[in-house]
Amino acid sequence: MNSIYTAEQVKAFEKSSFVNKGDDLLAMMEAANNSVDELVKAYPKSEFLILCGPGNNGGDGYFIGIGLSKLNKSVKFLNVLDNSKKSHLCEHAFKKAKNLKFITSSELKNISIDTVIIDAIFGIGGRIELSKQLEEILSVCNEFKSKVAIDIPTGLDSNTGEISKACFNADKTITFIAYKLGQRINKGKNFSGKLILKDLGLGMTKKITPLIKEFSFKDIKGSIPKRKNSAHKGDHGKLLVIAGDEGFGGAGIMSAESGLKTGAGLVRLLTRKLHISASLARNPEIMVSGADNAQDLEENLSWPNAIVAGPGMFKNFWSEQILYKLLVTIADKKIPTLLDAGALRLVTNKAFSKMKLHDQMVLTPHPGEAADMLKVSIQEIQKDRIESAKKLQKKYNCVIVLKGQGTIICNKKEMYLCSSGGPELAVAGTGDILSGVIGSLIAQGLTPLDAAITGVGLHAQAGENFATKVGTIGLAASELIPQIRKLLN
Numbered sequence: 001m002n003s004i005y006t007a008e009q010v011k012a013f014e015k016s017s018f019v020n021k022g023d024d025l026l027a028m029m030e031a032a033n034n035s036v037d038e039l040v041k042a043y044p045k046s047e048f049l050i051l052c053g054p055g056n057n058g059g060d061g062y063f064i065g066i067g068l069s070k071l072n073k074s075v076k077f078l079n080v081l082d083n084s085k086k087s088h089l090c091e092h093a094f095k096k097a098k099n100l101k102f103i104t105s106s107e108l109k110n111i112s113i114d115t116v117i118i119d120a121i122f123g124i125g126g127r128i129e130l131s132k133q134l135e136e137i138l139s140v141c142n143e144f145k146s147k148v149a150i151d152i153p154t155g156l157d158s159n160t161g162e163i164s165k166a167c168f169n170a171d172k173t174i175t176f177i178a179y180k181l182g183q184r185i186n187k188g189k190n191f192s193g194k195l196i197l198k199d200l201g202l203g204m205t206k207k208i209t210p211l212i213k214e215f216s217f218k219d220i221k222g223s224i225p226k227r228k229n230s231a232h233k234g235d236h237g238k239l240l241v242i243a244g245d246e247g248f249g250g251a252g253i254m255s256a257e258s259g260l261k262t263g264a265g266l267v268r269l270l271t272r273k274l275h276i277s278a279s280l281a282r283n284p285e286i287m288v289s290g291a292d293n294a295q296d297l298e299e300n301l302s303w304p305n306a307i308v309a310g311p312g313m314f315k316n317f318w319s320e321q322i323l324y325k326l327l328v329t330i331a332d333k334k335i336p337t338l339l340d341a342g343a344l345r346l347v348t349n350k351a352f353s354k355m356k357l358h359d360q361m362v363l364t365p366h367p368g369e370a371a372d373m374l375k376v377s378i379q380e381i382q383k384d385r386i387e388s389a390k391k392l393q394k395k396y397n398c399v400i401v402l403k404g405q406g407t408i409i410c411n412k413k414e415m416y417l418c419s420s421g422g423p424e425l426a427v428a429g430t431g432d433i434l435s436g437v438i439g440s441l442i443a444q445g446l447t448p449l450d451a452a453i454t455g456v457g458l459h460a461q462a463g464e465n466f467a468t469k470v471g472t473i474g475l476a477a478s479e480l481i482p483q484i485r486k487l488l489n
Contacts, residue, residue, distance in 0.1 A: 061120025237443025310343025429477025
């Protein structure tokens with residue numbers, strides 16, 4: 001897993017690491033040398049244009065240019081924000097580069113688009129609000145074929161991943177000391193391109209606890225439950241899926257099927273009676289029961305090791321009474337339970353206001369559901385997804401899975417970010433599949449947090465595999481199930 005930090009964490013660590021006079025200059029030169037090595041390896045025959053700002057990131061840029069010129073590479077500089085006061089280190093580097101070739105912004109149009117553009121304007125201290133002149137420069141630079149950012153692309157917020165009106169759209173970013181949060185979430189992930197980390201020998205990841213850990217499928221493979229040769233169905237858990245109000249039977253059927261086909265030993269679906277025949281026709285292996293009221297639910301609650309509730313539920317009498325009865329019954333039993341979709345919107349109703357959820361529960365909202373749960377706008381959720389996940393966890397005291405690009409998972413102490421998955425998953429029903437997978441993993445013995453992390457990793461990788469073979473358009477949610485099953489095996 002990759003350790004991800006805020007800009008403030010990196011700055012504080014960097015400052016504490018410079019204990020002797022001149023350490024900061026040595027670190028800058030080390031960063032430049034590392035960058036030169038990467039640039040020469042990636043672009044052995046290219047010319048370079050380096051955009052330098054007035055701060056230490058600009059100093060990095062000047063030293064990079066000096067290093068490239070010593071290797072007989074063609075290097076030009078554009079001194080951006082020339083009238084701004086330079087930092088001490090930037091001024092030092094600028095004086096050493098003064099005899100090299102400089103151009104003005106008006107000369108950009110004369111530079112070949114095959115030139116490698118290097119953005120060393122603001123870096124980690126960058127800002128989103130840019131001058132019109134700088135926005136125009138970045139717009140021109142984004143037309144070039146090869147674009148490399150030094151530490152952070154200009155116009156990108158290094159904490160939130162938000163971008164300015166014009167942002168340097170890097171193909172790759174050479175970043176220093178540690179990965180920054182803004183490079184891995186929201187639009188920052190796309191505008192940073194491929195990340196190349198150079199820790200400069202400071203070892204931050206071994207000394208400082210990260211804000212969040214980033215994972216992909218390869219990181220969670222070891223968490224997948226293993227089967228013994230002597231195993232029987234009772235060893236793999238019993239999963240109860242409560243889902244599928246009138247008109248939404250498919251959600252419950254898909255969630256139960258994904259639970260069955262991702263390893264739960266026994267799966268039972270409790271749904272509206274009118275969906276029984278469809279469920280049996282699709283999956284005769286799943287025990288399906290019809291429920292007219294909450295009493296029909298109660299007799300099923302002594303059976304499962306894990307419960308999934310909410311897919312295909314909404315604000316009407318059947319869904320409300322079933323969910324109310326469920327939450328009352330499991331309050332003391334602490335049966336691990338996942339709430340998704342309609343159940344998440346229902347718990348915001350006044351009737352549920354005194355219900356206490358427990359730390360063995362998993363809530364899996366998408367941004368719209370999260371907005372309802374926190375009574376804010378979707379835009380506010382998306383603006384700072386990390387903070388939104390924290391607020392959800394604090395309010396509901398559960399494991400939170402905030403779905404979307406860069407799904408975030410957290411409990412009271414830990415926070416994780418999924419680096420996999422893409423737009424292929426942005427279709428109806430994929431959340432129902434994910435609920436079944438996580439529920440199945442809980443039933444098989446994983447903790448709610450580990451099940452959430454493992455389930456999200458499997459789900460995201462399945463989406464990527466589909467996109468690789470077919471493309472990002474046209475995924476039907478149930479097509480994820482055989483992909484996930486293959487990954488499990």
